[in-house]
Amino acid sequence: MAPSQQLVKDYQSLIRAFESRPCNLKKCGELLTRLKVGLVTAGLLPVLPKSESSVEDLVVVRNILEIGAFWSIRSKDIPSFDRYFAQLQTLYNDYSTVLPPSPREHPLVGLNLIRLLTQNRIADFHTTLEAIRLSPEAAAENPYIAHPVAVERWLMEGSYSKVWSAREEAPAEEYRFFVDSLIGTIRNEIASCEEVAYDSLPLKDAATLLFFTNRNELLAFAQQRGWQINLIEETITFKKKDEEKIVVPTTKLISANLAYARELEQIV
Incomplete structure (x- = not known):
């Protein structure tokens, strides 16, 4: 079924709203909702592996889904990103020989790789990486793929300072959202180690270790972690868990040992 005039009109409006600076997120959200209903009505969604839709229609569907995926990240809606990307997988994989290449494919694939890292889904990360239709050399030269690969390597090495610097080296603004999520996870891991290793730290040193530039x-x-802050001495004291006190039943042990000794004497 061919797209309706209203669907075509909404599609053109979506492109204008998405490409405006700044991007009109509210308008994009409204248009995406209408467009998805229109695509379902026109029989263009869900996209099937053996769809009889024309190449032109499938390109339009792909563009809408790609804009939806970027919109989801900019709106900080990860479940929505997952849904859009899952639909795009069919177009990227099953129609790779039919549709012309999309300039948004590798940026979105890279974003999906970063998302997997933030969820600590390392096995899925490597499976997805192996499925990318690029040679190892081309993948290494592609900034959208090379960036998450480098971040994963630094995480495995424990090179958290390099992960921190990866935010500034992100190939697209949307990548910073996921890198920030990674930094939050890393901060909590470092904080847990600090609580065990130190009784207290100067505020300056704690800020350096936790990658904080804002006091x-x-x-x-620190307040969220329940740490004690001394602004006069400029220190943080870590909240320690009370060590369990082990009560040794001394009298019972002595009595038991004496009884055991008497029994041994009787045997001998």
């Missing part, structure tokens, strides 16, 4: 953000993080 207020460090203080807010």
Whole structure:
């Protein structure tokens, strides 16, 4: 079924809203909702591996889904991104020999790789990486793929300072959202280690270890962890778990040992 005039009109409006600077997220969300209903009505969604739709129609569907995926990240809606990307997988994989290449494919594939890292889905990360239709050399030269690969390597090495710097080296603005999520996870891991290794730390040293450049953000993080802050001495004291006190039943042990000794004497 051919797209309706209203669907074509909404599609053109979506492109304008998405490409405007700044991007009109609210307008994009409204148009995407209408467009998805229109695509279902026109029989263009869900996209089937053996769909009889024309190449032109499938390109339009792909463009809408790609804009939806980027919109999801900019709106910080990860479940929505997952749904859009799952639909795009069919177009990227099953129609790779039919549709012209999309300039948005590798940026979105790279974003999906970063998303898997934030969820600690390392096995899925490597499976997805192996399925990318690029030679190892081409993948290494592609900034959208090379970036998450480097981040994964640094995470495995424990090179958290390099992960921190990866935010500034992100190939697209949307990547920073996921890198920030990774930094949050890393901060909590470092904080747990600090609580065990130190009784207290100077505020300056704690900020350095936790990658905080803003003092207020460090203080807010410390309060969330239940740390004691001394602004006069400029220190943070870590909340220690009370060690379990082991009560040794001394009298009972002595009595038991004496009884055991008497029994041994009787045997001998």
